[in-house]
Amino acid sequence: METALTRLVGVRHPVVQTGMGWVAGPRLVSATANAGALGILASATMTLDHLRDAVREVRSRTDQPFGVNLRADAADAGDRVRIIVDEGVRVASFALAPSRELIAELKEAGVVVVPSVGARRHAEKVADWGADAVIVQGGEGGGHTGEVATSVLLPQVVDAVDIPVVAAGGFHDGRGLVAALAYGAAGIAMGTRFLLTSDSTVPDAVKARYLAATVRDVTVTTAVDGMPHRMLRTDLVDALERAGRTRTFARAVRRAAGFRRLSGLTWSRMIRDGLAMKHGRDLTWSQVLLAANTPMLLRLSMVDGRTDLGVMASGQVAGVIDDLPSCEELIARVMRESRETLDRLAGPGVSIPH
Template sequence: MTAAPIATRFTELVGVDYPIVQTGMGWVSGPSLTAATANAGGLGILASATMTFAELETAIARTKTLTDKPFGVNLRADATDAAERVDLMIREGVKVASFALAPKPELIEKLKNAGAVVIPSIGAAKHAVKVASWGADAVIVQGGEGGGHTGPVATSLLLPSVIDALGGRDGQTSIPVIAAGGFFDGRGLVAALAYGADGIAMGTRFLLTSDSAVPDSVKREYLQRGLADTVVSTKVDGMPHRVLRTALVDALESGSRATALLAAARNANEFKQMTGMHWSTMLRDGRTMKKQGERTWQQIIMAGNTPMLLKAGLVDGNTEAGVLASGQVVGMIDDLPSCDELIQSVMTQAHARLTSLSGLDH
C-alpha cells in the first residue's frame, strides 16, 4: 500500500508527493539515484560540482529519460561557468536549482523568471534572511550532524533559529525551510515539521540505498559504523568536513600542514586533468572563492583535495586512499533499501507518529 502524501508549501512549490529531498552529493548523486528518488515521490538532486559542463549536459538528458517527475541540479555559485550551467538548466526545463553557496541576486532572478525554483543551502539564520531577501524560494538548513561541509551548530538548535529568523516563531516562515542533518526516518520528518519546517533533506541515508552507485564494498564499510565513527576534519580541504574515521583521515589529522598542502596540490592537479580545467580557470575560481568568503589561499589550495579524495572512496572503492563523507546518522542505518522502499518507510512511520500524537490531547 502506498503511503498517503503529506502536503507542505515545499511539496506544492516543487510538485512532489512527499516532503523529502535527496541532497546533491558529489560522485554519488547521478542520474540513477536522482531519478529513483523522483520516481519515488521525493525531490532528487543531481550533484554537478564534480561534473564538467558536458557531463552535466549528459546527466540532465539521462535523468530526463529515467523520470518525468521534477528533479533538481546542485550548482556551485562561485564556479566560473555558473551562468552557463544555469542557462543549460533553463533550456532543459530543470525544476530546481540548489546551491551550496548563495547565488547572486541576479542569478536567482534569472532562474525565477524562467520558472525554476531556487533553493540555497545555508548554515546560519542570517544567511537565510539574506537569501530570502534576494528572492530565494526556499532554503535547506543543514545542522552539524550532516556529512560533508558542515557547521558546528546541531540541527535541533540551528533549525528553530532559522525558522524564528524567517518569521516562523508564532506563524509561517516567509519561505519554506527544509531541514537537513541527522534525518533518516519518519520520526525525524515529524520532528522537523513540528519545528515549523516544510520537509527534510537526507544525504547519507540516500547514499546507503540499493539505487546508489557507490560500490557495495564501500556501502558495507558505512553499515559497520556507529554513531561515534565520524569526525569533523579541517585537514581534508581546509574547511570543516564530516567524514568517516579511517586510517587516511587519522593520518591527515596527525600530519603536518606542509604535507597536507603538498598532497592537496597533487590532487588539485589530478582534478584539473580529469575535468579538463585550465590552471587559469582554477585560479580564477580560487580568487572568486577568496573574494566571496573567508577562505585563505591555503584553504583554497587544499580544496583540491576534496573531489579526488571523495572519488577514490565513493567511486573507485578505495577506502584506504579515499575519504568517505558521512553524517553522524550513519550509526543509525543498517540496511540498503531502494529509494522507493526508503521513502515509503519514512512516510508510513511519519503518518503513524502523527496519528499517535493526535491522541495526546484527548
C-alpha cells in the same frame, strides 16, 4: 502528505535527496523522483557537457520533477544556470548562497531556487534576494557543516524567514520528518540515508564501511581543506591531521593535478575556485589547493572504492543506519513511519486524516 514544499516543487512527499558529489547521479536522482521525492543532481563534479547529458538521462528515466545542485562561486556558474534553464529543470539548489543576479535569472525562467545554508543570517539574505525556499543544514549533516545543531538552527530560521524551510542534518526516518514539521519545516533533506540505498552507485565495499560505522566513527575535521568537514574517521583523515605543511602541500598538488585531468579544468580555473573558497577564511595555500580538488578525494572513495585514499563525507546518522533499501522502499517507509508517529501523538481514540 502535502506541505509548502510539495506544492512548490510538485512532488508527492516532502523529502529531498541532497546533491552529493559523485553520488547523486542520474540513477539515484531518477529513482528518488520516481518514488515521489525530490532528487537533486550534483553538478559540481561534472563538466558542462556531462551536466547536460546527465540532465537528459534523468529526464529519460522519469517524468517527475527533479533539481540540479551547483556551486554559486564556480567560475562557470552562469553557464550551468543556462543549461538548467535550457533543459527545463524544475529546481536549482546551491551549496553556497547564489548571487541576487543568478536568483533573478533562474526565477525569470520559472526555475524554483532553493539554496542550502548553515546560518540564520544566510537564510535571511537569500530570502531577501528572492529565493523560493531554503535548505537549512545543522551540524549533524555530512560534508561541509557548521557548529549549530539542527534542533537549534531550524526553529531560528523558520522564525526568521517567510519562505518554506527544508530541514537537513540528522534525518533518516519518519519520526525525524514529523519532528521537522513540528519545528515548522516544510520537509526534510537527507544525504547519507540516500547514499546508503540500493539505487546509489557507491561501491558496495564503501557502503559496508558506512554501515559498520558507529556515531563515534563520524568526525569533523579541518585537515582536508581548512573548513569543517564531517566525514567518517579513517587512517587517511588521521594522516592528514598529523601531516606537516610541506607534505600536505605536495599531496595537494598531486591530487589537484588528478582532478584537473579528470574534470578538464585549467590550473587557473582551479586556482580561482580555490580562491573563491579562501575568501573570508584563513586558509593556507595547501588548503586552497585541497579545497579546489576535494572532489578528487571524494571520487577516490565514492567512485573508485579506495577508502584508503579517499574521504567519505558522512552525516552522524550513518551510525544508526543498518540497511540498503531502494529509494522506493525508503520513501514508503519514511512516510509510513511519519503517519504512525502522528497517530501515536494524537493519542488513543483520535485519528489524524492522512
